Amino acid sequence: MKFLVFLEHHGDALEKGGLGALGKAAALGEAVGVVLGEGASALAPGAGAFGASKVFASEDPALAPPLPQPRVDALAALVVQESPDAVLFGASVLSADVAAGLAARLEAGLNWDLTDLEVRDGELVGKRPALGDTVMVDVGWTDAPRLALVRSGALDPVESGGGAEVESFEFETSDFSTLATLVEQTQEESTGPSIEDADVIVAGGRGLGAPDKFTLLEELANALGGAVAATRAVVDAGWYPYATQVGQTGKTVSPKLYIAAGISGAIQHKVGMQGSGTIVAINKDPNAPIFDFCDLGVVGDLHEIVPKLTELVRAQRGS
Amino acid sequence: MKIAVCVKQVPDATVHKKIDPATKRLDRFGEAALNPTDLNAVEEALRIKEAAGGEVVLVSLGPEKAVESLRKALAMGADRAVLVADEGAAGSDLLGTSRALAGALERVEADLVLFGQASSDGDGAVLWAAVADRLRRPLISQAASLEVGDGTITGKRQTEHGYDVISAPLPAVVAVSDAINEPRYPSLKGIMGAKTKPQETISLGDVGVDAGAAGEAGAKTTVLELGPPPSRGDSVKIEDDGSAAQKILDYVVERRLL
Ligand SMILES: Cc1cc2nc3c(=O)[nH]c(=O)nc-3n(C[C@H](O)[C@H](O)[C@H](O)COP(=O)(O)OP(=O)(O)OC[C@H]3O[C@@H](n4cnc5c(N)ncnc54)[C@H](O)[C@@H]3O)c2cc1C
Ligand SMILES: Nc1ncnc2c1ncn2[C@@H]1O[C@H](COP(=O)(O)O)[C@@H](O)[C@H]1O
Numbered sequence: 001m002k003f004l005v006f007l008e009h010h011g012d013a014l015e016k017g018g019l020g021a022l023g024k025a026a027a028l029g030e031a032v033g034v035v036l037g038e039g040a041s042a043l044a045p046g047a048g049a050f051g052a053s054k055v056f057a058s059e060d061p062a063l064a065p066p067l068p069q070p071r072v073d074a075l076a077a078l079v080v081q082e083s084p085d086a087v088l089f090g091a092s093v094l095s096a097d098v099a100a101g102l103a104a105r106l107e108a109g110l111n112w113d114l115t116d117l118e119v120r121d122g123e124l125v126g127k128r129p130a131l132g133d134t135v136m137v138d139v140g141w142t143d144a145p146r147l148a149l150v151r152s153g154a155l156d157p158v159e160s161g162g163g164a165e166v167e168s169f170e171f172e173t174s175d176f177s178t179l180a181t182l183v184e185q186t187q188e189e190s191t192g193p194s195i196e197d198a199d200v201i202v203a204g205g206r207g208l209g210a211p212d213k214f215t216l217l218e219e220l221a222n223a224l225g226g227a228v229a230a231t232r233a234v235v236d237a238g239w240y241p242y243a244t245q246v247g248q249t250g251k252t253v254s255p256k257l258y259i260a261a262g263i264s265g266a267i268q269h270k271v272g273m274q275g276s277g278t279i280v281a282i283n284k285d286p287n288a289p290i291f292d293f294c295d296l297g298v299v300g301d302l303h304e305i306v307p308k309l310t311e312l313v314r315a316q317r318g319s
Numbered sequence: 320m321k322i323a324v325c326v327k328q329v330p331d332a333t334v335h336k337k338i339d340p341a342t343k344r345l346d347r348f349g350e351a352a353l354n355p356t357d358l359n360a361v362e363e364a365l366r367i368k369e370a371a372g373g374e375v376v377l378v379s380l381g382p383e384k385a386v387e388s389l390r391k392a393l394a395m396g397a398d399r400a401v402l403v404a405d406e407g408a409a410g411s412d413l414l415g416t417s418r419a420l421a422g423a424l425e426r427v428e429a430d431l432v433l434f435g436q437a438s439s440d441g442d443g444a445v446l447w448a449a450v451a452d453r454l455r456r457p458l459i460s461q462a463a464s465l466e467v468g469d470g471t472i473t474g475k476r477q478t479e480h481g482y483d484v485i486s487a488p489l490p491a492v493v494a495v496s497d498a499i500n501e502p503r504y505p506s507l508k509g510i511m512g513a514k515t516k517p518q519e520t521i522s523l524g525d526v527g528v529d530a531g532a533a534g535e536a537g538a539k540t541t542v543l544e545l546g547p548p549p550s551r552g553d554s555v556k557i558e559d560d561g562s563a564a565q566k567i568l569d570y571v572v573e574r575r576l577l
Contacts, residue, residue: 109539300559
């Protein structure tokens with residue numbers, strides 16, 4: 001089985017998501033990588049160490065900004081040229097759009113959120129936890145090319161050594177695919193203690209109700225000797241810094257204790273914190289998805305519970 | 320400015336969602352609602368209309384009973400709704416869904432097509448990219464803020480590395496994140512008025528999609544088997560009766576986490 005794996009890069013490194021998918025592809029068959037955009041040619045050979053037998057690279061100027069549509073043009077041409085059985089992507093903001101655009105362009109089936117892939121009786125099968133991870137589904141494809149998005153963090157890159165031959169390829173951009181342009185890009189610098197090293201994390205979401213309510217969490221975190229984290233919803237709303245975001249597009253954390261206050265528990269948040277030792281959730285909605293994967297779930301108002309808990313922790317620690 | 324908003328009916332948040340083992344499709348019999356994050360897209364459309372004038376058209380693919388959910392967005396202020404309802408669309412995957420919606424959107428001829436963040440049942444957060452490719456229009460996804468200029472739209476979105484500001488000429492396809500705004504509640508007047516707003520229910524044929532190109536027949540992905548979720552440890556759920564803080568403390572002390 002021949003796999004084409006989209007290897008997204010940022011700066012001078014290939015992203016882990018793509019490399020993880022590459023390792024799985026190499027374990028199941030022939031793994032061919034593709035790197036697109038500025039710096040692609042220099043980064044492409046490095047994919048050999050993670051399982052690629054060959055890597056295609058293009059630095060076409062249309063691929064310079066990290067936008068999906070010209071990447072669909074490039075991959076569509078490459079799929080026609082190489083006829084892979086499957087095309088794999090590590091989930092990311094960019095890769096998801098590339099994968100879905102490619103599905104429409106090639107009339108190819110796309111399965112997303114896969115946590116694993118296997119070959120069963122000669123057929124590719126994807127493992128997908130669905131409906132908020134309440135059911136595990138085995139998914140397949142009717143024919144090639146089979147497109148798949150792998151859930152972030154699900155497959156770790158495997159360093160196997162080895163080199164890859166690099167080849168360039170040609171494609172044409174569609175008239176509409178360069179209409180969207182990148183105006184500005186901000187790199188967010190992190191300041192303060194890193195949440196990745198904390199033993200205790202107190203995380204807050206939109207249930208806090210207002211940005212200043214984060215002080216409630218800061219006080220609890222202080223009492224516990226921990227750090228404060230946040231969901232994308234509140235980071236995007238400007239309530240708390242980007243560097244504290246946990247989840248698919250944020251950080252992956254694994255503290256001993258994770259207290260989630262006013263967080264619904266979306267999959268994209270879960271993938272960043274499910275490795276925590278103990279998860280305590282406070283949410284006033286008994287149907288919140290977070291209650292499906294926490295260790296201690298408390299149905300209640302965080303505005304009442306958190307300050308009380310802070311007092312109790314202080315008293316306990318003082319004694 | 321004509322704005323189309325793609326909205327979906329999903330099982331209500333209080334329903335325990337499950338897949339029917341016989342059809343291997345989502346069981347859609349229980350209480351249904353409009354997909355929560357689509358309300359953000361409706362709200363954004365209404366705000367753009369309020370600033371620039373125009374019309375807000377809801378576009379949906381789903382069973383006939385989905386009109387009940389569309390009514391909520393009409394009550395918020397959308398002007399009319401187009402629902403593609405067809406037996407032949409049942410079991411559609413990304414390909415059939417994007418084909419049917421693209422067909423419906425071509426009829427609407429909107430300057431701007433808005434999507435919500437993700438459907439609470441499929442949770443793909445991908446549909447817009449397939450639709451944009453079929454419509455051959457520029458795409459901005461997961462916008463946490465939007466600004467409409469003269470014939471252009473600019474959105475800011477979070478990535479794994481920071482924020483990208485992306486601009487595109489209209490007509491364009493834009494997906495918004497759930498942080499972009501706070502959806503309004505329908506007023507009593509809005510609720511009363513929703514009943515009389517134009518609602519069109521059309522078939523796949525009406526949007527130029529052949530039988531066989533949508534639904535299970537047009538799907539290129541399959542569900543092979545259903546299994547139990549990965550097992551996890553025991554969990555305890557309590558209701559706060561005033562003693563929850565103490566119970567949390569006891570729990571973490573017992574586990575030597577303090
Ligand atoms: C591609 C993609 C990537 C994403 N990446 C991330 C990511 O990295 N990290 C991330 O977090 N999200 C991410 N998201 C967003 C994610 O899907 C959710 O939208 C987000 O996590 C929701 O944040 P929230 O829980 O704060 O808000 P909500 O979903 O609005 O939940 C708020 C919760 O607070 C509860 N609540 C309200 N008031 C109270 C109260 N007084 N006391 C107790 N509880 C209360 C409510 O019941 C509700 O459950 C991503 C989405 C996509 C599509
Ligand atoms: N059947 C549908 N009809 C109309 N819009 C839909 C439908 N399914 C999904 N959408 C839109 O596409 C967005 C992303 O859906 P998904 O890719 O399924 O997570 C949703 O937030 C809706 O705006």
